[in-house]
Amino acid sequence: MSSLRGRGLSVWVLGEKVQEFADHPVITPSINAMAETYRLAETDPELATVHSKLTGSRVHRFAHVCESVEDVVAQSRMQRRLGQLTGTCFQRCVGMDAINAGYTTTFRIDSAHGTAYHDRFKEFIAHVQSYNLVVGGAMTDPKGDRSRGPSAQDDPDMFVRIVDRRDGGIVLRGAKTHQTGSLNAHWLVVMPGQRLSDKDAAYAVSAAVPVDDPKLTYVLGRQSCDTRSLEGDVDVGNARYGGQEVTIVFDDVWIPDSRVFMDGEYEFAADLVERFTAYHRRSYVCKAGVGDVLVGAAAEIAAMNGVDRASHVKDKLVESTFLNETIFGTGFAASMAAKPTPAGNYEPDTLLANVCKHHVTKLPYEIARLAQDLAGGLVATMPSDADFENDQVGPVLKKYLKAAPGVHPDDRRRILRLVENMTMGRNAVGYLAESMHGAGSPAAQRVVINKLAQFAEKRAFARRLAGCSACPQSPSSTWTSPPPPPPRN
Numbered sequence: 505m506s507s508l509r510g511r512g513l514s515v516w517v518l519g520e521k522v523q524e525f526a527d528h529p530v531i532t533p534s535i536n537a538m539a540e541t542y543r544l545a546e547t548d549p550e551l552a553t554v555h556s557k558l559t560g561s562r563v564h565r566f567a568h569v570c571e572s573v574e575d576v577v578a579q580s581r582m583q584r585r586l587g588q589l590t591g592t593c594f595q596r597c598v599g600m601d602a603i604n605a606g607y608t609t610t611f612r613i614d615s616a617h618g619t620a621y622h623d624r625f626k627e628f629i630a631h632v633q634s635y636n637l638v639v640g641g642a643m644t645d646p647k648g649d650r651s652r653g654p655s656a657q658d659d660p661d662m663f664v665r666i667v668d669r670r671d672g673g674i675v676l677r678g679a680k681t682h683q684t685g686s687l688n689a690h691w692l693v694v695m696p697g698q699r700l701s702d703k704d705a706a707y708a709v710s711a712a713v714p715v716d717d718p719k720l721t722y723v724l725g726r727q728s729c730d731t732r733s734l735e736g737d738v739d740v741g742n743a744r745y746g747g748q749e750v751t752i753v754f755d756d757v758w759i760p761d762s763r764v765f766m767d768g769e770y771e772f773a774a775d776l777v778e779r780f781t782a783y784h785r786r787s788y789v790c791k792a793g794v795g796d797v798l799v800g801a802a803a804e805i806a807a808m809n810g811v812d813r814a815s816h817v818k819d820k821l822v823e824s825t826f827l828n829e830t831i832f833g834t835g836f837a838a839s840m841a842a843k844p845t846p847a848g849n850y851e852p853d854t855l856l857a858n859v860c861k862h863h864v865t866k867l868p869y870e871i872a873r874l875a876q877d878l879a880g881g882l883v884a885t886m887p888s889d890a891d892f893e894n895d896q897v898g899p900v901l902k903k904y905l906k907a908a909p910g911v912h913p914d915d916r917r918r919i920l921r922l923v924e925n926m927t928m929g930r931n932a933v934g935y936l937a938e939s940m941h942g943a944g945s946p947a948a949q950r951v952v953i954n955k956l957a958q959f960a961e962k963r964a965f966a967r968r969l970a971g972c973s974a975c976p977q978s979p980s981s982t983w984t985s986p987p988p989p990p991p992r993n
């Protein structure tokens with residue numbers, strides 16, 4: 505916490521420039537969520553710390569480059585646990601996935617061009633590990649007209665680009681949007697967000713930028729019901745923890761060459777994006793941890809309402825659990841199927857990672873729908889905490905909030921507010937909208953799934969069993985000569 509204070513960041517919140525963002529009540533819950541990643545390293549060091557080859561010592565798992573399948577799997581376990589503990593986005597995975605992807609891409613650029621990015625990148629990661637720092641992954645640009653690439657935009661600043669070279673470094677201009685937890689980070693790793701062409705060479709840039717660079721401006725994203733954090737704890741629903749997204753403006757930020765990891769090698773932009781999304785799309789098992797909280801809240805409110813033994817209620821909880829475990833199952837499988845890269849680190853299975861993220865674009869919405877079903881209409885119509893605490897109307901409201909015997913009305917409204925928080929309040933940003941768009945909107949996963957589906961091989965399986973003749977346009981590595989057709993009766 506002390507490392508976040510006193511950095512003099514230029515931060516805008518609700519139309520005002522704030523002196524010390526770390527003390528702002530709307531921002532504090534996001535700092536608490538990030539702090540849980542540090543706490544977990546103390547309470548469960550097996551889960552949240554790991555031995556690093558780069559430093560030769562134990563480091564935080566969020567700063568680690570995966571050296572084995574077990575490392576990749578442990579990330580998934582840690583992410584689910586932190587989702588359970590916070591009920592929101594704990595903000596540290598984008599940076600973790602960026603350093604793991606960048607580790608391989610810098611190695612591949614060096615192999616092709618004889619550059620020295622990989623060693624620089626390793627030095628940067630070792631620094632992050634040694635000081636136990638937080639890294640934000642800055643990939644998404646404003647993008648302007650989505651039908652046009654960076655160099656074809658009317659305004660060239662729609663994507664972050666190199667605008668100058670001086671004093672042994674480069675100068676970056678542009679903006680990155682939707683940036684998770686950047687204020688709570690120490691470094692940003694800037695990356696291109698899509699495949700680039702030779703015309704886009706100035707946009708093919710990756711570099712580490714200190715969060716307190718004076719040429720950066722941060723504007724906090726508005727979250728649904730965020731100002732309830734100014735009103736006390738009950739109406740927030742989850743007062744302790746929240747996510748954070750910011751827009752970051754790069755106003756000619758100078759970066760020394762020693763922190764640049766891609767500089768014009770446009771043909772490797774897609775490599776970095778694809779590797780990053782292979783990690784990040786299965787990082788969304790975090791939503792299974794958050795889902796554990798919401799399914800728990802749904803079960804709790806059903807019990808409070810006295811309907812927990814009804815068969816349709818049990819079935820809705822079973823359905824929610826089935827959906828939630830489907831998310832975890834595919835993300836966990838992607839991690840289990842990790843393979844070594846040319847650089848020697850380990851990377852999740854791309855197809856399964858995309859299947860995981862694609863489930864995440866849908867299933868949390870259904871889990872949220874079922875939670876709202878079980879909560880009843882009060883989840884949207886309940887009077888405020890101020891009314892419940894008012895001397896005149898409070899006692900009457902509490903009388904009419906009674907439900908199953910032994911349930912305290914205050915506990916009932918807290919659970920209702922939690923369901924509201926996660927399905928339409930502040931943490932619905934993390935549980936729903938982020939599930940839809942974070943790490944790429946649904947169509948992006950379908951493109952990858954289509955690419956990796958191996959339809960030719962699947963067709964060959966079908967033709968072989970059906971007894972068809974060899975199919976020339978469906979070569980299969982597992983089928984060299986067609987079997988004889990089955991006897992016809």
Ligand SMILES: Cc1cc2nc3c(=O)[nH]c(=O)nc-3n(C[C@H](O)[C@H](O)[C@H](O)COP(=O)(O)OP(=O)(O)OC[C@H]3O[C@@H](n4cnc5c(N)ncnc54)[C@H](O)[C@@H]3O)c2cc1C
Nearest residue numbers: 598641642643644650682683684938941942943944945947
């Ligand atoms: C809560 C949250 C946290 C996030 N955190 C981070 C972060 O930490 N770091 C980071 O870099 N990014 C982050 N993102 C950004 C995320 O990766 C993007 O939101 C995502 O890639 C979609 O981009 P977009 O929001 O610009 O949507 P758009 O690109 O505007 O997409 C909107 C719709 O248009 C479609 N579309 C877009 N382009 C095309 C096209 N060319 N042709 C056809 N259809 C198209 C999409 O499929 C989608 O349906 C975060 C997003 C959210 C919501």
Ligand code: SF4
Nearest residue numbers: 593594595597787790
């Ligand atoms: S949405 Fe999930 S994967 Fe992404 S940073 Fe937040 S907690 Fe991590």
